[in-house]
Amino acid sequence: MADQLGVGTFSSPGSGFLFFWASLILGSLSIVLIIKNILAKREAKMLRDLWKGLKWSNAVLAIITLFLYALILTKLGFILATFVLMVFLFGIGKLKYWVAVVSSFVIVMLSYIIFHFFLQIQFPRGIFGW
Amino acid sequence: MLDTLNSLIYGFSIAIQPDNLLFCFLGALLGTLVGVLPGIGPVGAISILLPISFKVSSTGAIIMLAGIYYGAQYGGSTTSILVNVPGEASSVVTCLDGYQMALLGRAGPALGIAAFGSFIAGTIGIVALMFFASPLSHFALQFGPHEYFALIVLGLTFVTYLSHGSKLMAIMMACFGLILGNIGLDPITTSPRLTFGILELFDGIGIAPVAMGLFGIGEVLVNFESTVSGEIVKTKIKNLFPSKLDWIKSKWALLRGTVIGLFLGIIPGGGPVLSSFMSYAVEKRVSKEPEKFGKGAIEGVASPESANNSAASTSFIPLLTLGIPPNPSLAVLFGAFLIHGITPGPLLIQKHPDLFWGVISSMYIGNVMLLVLNLPLIPMWVQVLKIPEKILYPLILLFCLIGAYSINNDIFDVFVMIIFGVVGYLFRKFEYEGAPLVLAFVLGPMFDLNLRQALLISDGSFVPFFTRPISAVTLIMAIILLIISIFPTFLGMIKGRKTDVFRR
Numbered sequence: 001m002a003d004q005l006g007v008g009t010f011s012s013p014g015s016g017f018l019f020f021w022a023s024l025i026l027g028s029l030s031i032v033l034i035i036k037n038i039l040a041k042r043e044a045k046m047l048r049d050l051w052k053g054l055k056w057s058n059a060v061l062a063i064i065t066l067f068l069y070a071l072i073l074t075k076l077g078f079i080l081a082t083f084v085l086m087v088f089l090f091g092i093g094k095l096k097y098w099v100a101v102v103s104s105f106v107i108v109m110l111s112y113i114i115f116h117f118f119l120q121i122q123f124p125r126g127i128f129g130w
Numbered sequence: 131m132l133d134t135l136n137s138l139i140y141g142f143s144i145a146i147q148p149d150n151l152l153f154c155f156l157g158a159l160l161g162t163l164v165g166v167l168p169g170i171g172p173v174g175a176i177s178i179l180l181p182i183s184f185k186v187s188s189t190g191a192i193i194m195l196a197g198i199y200y201g202a203q204y205g206g207s208t209t210s211i212l213v214n215v216p217g218e219a220s221s222v223v224t225c226l227d228g229y230q231m232a233l234l235g236r237a238g239p240a241l242g243i244a245a246f247g248s249f250i251a252g253t254i255g256i257v258a259l260m261f262f263a264s265p266l267s268h269f270a271l272q273f274g275p276h277e278y279f280a281l282i283v284l285g286l287t288f289v290t291y292l293s294h295g296s297k298l299m300a301i302m303m304a305c306f307g308l309i310l311g312n313i314g315l316d317p318i319t320t321s322p323r324l325t326f327g328i329l330e331l332f333d334g335i336g337i338a339p340v341a342m343g344l345f346g347i348g349e350v351l352v353n354f355e356s357t358v359s360g361e362i363v364k365t366k367i368k369n370l371f372p373s374k375l376d377w378i379k380s381k382w383a384l385l386r387g388t389v390i391g392l393f394l395g396i397i398p399g400g401g402p403v404l405s406s407f408m409s410y411a412v413e414k415r416v417s418k419e420p421e422k423f424g425k426g427a428i429e430g431v432a433s434p435e436s437a438n439n440s441a442a443s444t445s446f447i448p449l450l451t452l453g454i455p456p457n458p459s460l461a462v463l464f465g466a467f468l469i470h471g472i473t474p475g476p477l478l479i480q481k482h483p484d485l486f487w488g489v490i491s492s493m494y495i496g497n498v499m500l501l502v503l504n505l506p507l508i509p510m511w512v513q514v515l516k517i518p519e520k521i522l523y524p525l526i527l528l529f530c531l532i533g534a535y536s537i538n539n540d541i542f543d544v545f546v547m548i549i550f551g552v553v554g555y556l557f558r559k560f561e562y563e564g565a566p567l568v569l570a571f572v573l574g575p576m577f578d579l580n581l582r583q584a585l586l587i588s589d590g591s592f593v594p595f596f597t598r599p600i601s602a603v604t605l606i607m608a609i610i611l612l613i614i615s616i617f618p619t620f621l622g623m624i625k626g627r628k629t630d631v632f633r634r
Contacts, residue, residue, distance in 0.1 A: 013582040013586070018574075026306060029301060036298075050559045054355040057355075058355050089524035089527060090524055095521070107528065111528065119182055123535070
């Protein structure tokens with residue numbers, strides 16, 4: 001890719017000059033790292049050990065929720081999309097159902113007042129126009 | 131000297147304007163808050179508030195964002211002492227003796243000496259910043275692309291050298307950051323680079339979504355899956371004013387910490403984290419009772435807390451005079467300058483004296499505010515620590531989302547931030563550090579431009595890099611650091627040392 005941009009020469013470095021050399025170092029170091037790990041012989045940690053004993057599903061759910069929020073934000077508008085987001089996020093934290101709903105409502109309203117009215121951020125209004 | 135004092139008075143006339151005072155207070159308050167709260171640091175906080183700062187004057191915005199940076203150094207000690215969880219990386223070492231003091235029922239003097247030490251060292255740091263910045267700016271006017279390139283290389287090498295994990299992985303992160311930072315239009319040929327036809331990428335990726343993703347979202351995701359939470363020491367916090375004996379014990383530690391911070395703050399790549407560790411190590415070495423360290427020695431709190439605050443002040447020197455941010459927090463602040471149409475560097479004092487002196491003067495005021503915020507209001511910060519994580523973390527995510535969206539009122543930035551959030555989460559899992567990436571990301575365009583300009587000037591020869599004195603000294607330092615960093619890795623490979631695959 002750097003080649004397509006034009007690496008150029010040392011006397012006339014092109015657009016892809018830095019990309020080429022940075023990628024080369026990155027690639028070389030990756031190979032070194034792979035060799036190092038092979039030489040380390042396995043008294044190594046397995047991949048699953050990184051998530052062992054953790055509530056990893058919480059992180060996965062939060063990531064999915066964030067992506068869904070980004071997808072629906074412009075369609076549903078800030079108030080509704082953010083309300084749904086907060087209910088989900090509080091739900092991940094196992095907050096009581098009614099506490100999650102009330103807290104989400106309060107937070108959405110407060111953030112709308114602070115960010116929209118005071119700081120004049122233009123949020124998407126969505127299909128409902130609010 | 132007289133010129134500096136006159137400029138300072140001018141700076142105070144700007145800093146005491148009601149709106150700037152308010153921004154200074156907000157910065158100090160938010161800085162203490164993010165310092166107190168584990169899970170979000172100054173990088174995340176500055177990034178979140180970066181888009182919101184568009185709405186205010188450039189001086190007010192920088193005053194507030196700078197306040198968050200140095201305020202976080204104050205607040206970080208509170209959690210270190212009371213919960214044994216550092217609020218900030220620069221307060222990690224404070225846990226060692228601070229928490230032990232709290233367990234011994236001396237949380238008050240520990241918090242007190244941390245706050246007073248921070249105030250004294252922070253103020254001395256600002257004095258140094260004030261007197262060094264102007265001459266260094268004049269000196270920096272002589273710098274060409276060779277010198278700038280060398281300084282950037284040194285900054286990046288320092289950050290990789292100081293990374294906690296594998297140096298090899300830190301160098302990889304720096305290279306990755308350089309690539310990411312240069313996405314967008316080439317400043318020399320104006321041809322698009324790695325934009326894949328995506329219009330939003332023509333201006334490059336913004337620092338705010340990247341930093342918010344890596345340090346805000348990534349951190350929260352890791353905390354989301356955590357099954358343990360810190361326990362606050364159940365002790366009555368009394369006697370916040372250290373006793374006469376405490377002062378006698380810690381006065382030299384405080385002074386040594388301040389001096390170490392002053393010097394290490396200036397070095398590109400240095401800053402509060404390095405200074406706190408270094409000062410603790412020095413203090414333990416010079417102490418007549420080193421065995422008391424780690425068991426509640428007040429010197430073990432005074433020294434790192436003063437070091438990280440004086441370093442926080444002096445780390446503004448390379449940013450304001452050379453235009454080179456020395457650490458990730460100031461890299462984001464550098465982004466704030468650029469967003470407001472101001473380029474930090476040698477010409478900053480001449481072109482924007484109001485901003486330069488206004489910010490410096492506000493730091494004096496901010497330090498006084500922080501002392502007030504951190505001593506009488508300690509019980510309030512303890513209550514803040516009791517906010518349930520299941521409420522706190524969703525709130526941080528919401529602020530990140532709002533922050534990212536409000537940069538350009540564009541959902542694209544939100545997606546970029548979430549992607550970098552996932553990347554940041556995985557980086558933490560695989561022990562890749564975000565700091566070299568963020569610094570390289572911000573310095574990337576300068577790195578590329580200065581390297582290419584230097585090579586064009588010297589017709590492809592690398593010799594001028596080593597014949598120009600400043601560039602030569604800086605590059606040699608960087609090369610030595612680089613060798614020290616990666617030599618043990620290769621030595622380990624040759625010896626076939628058994629290492630953990632994820633802890634290289």
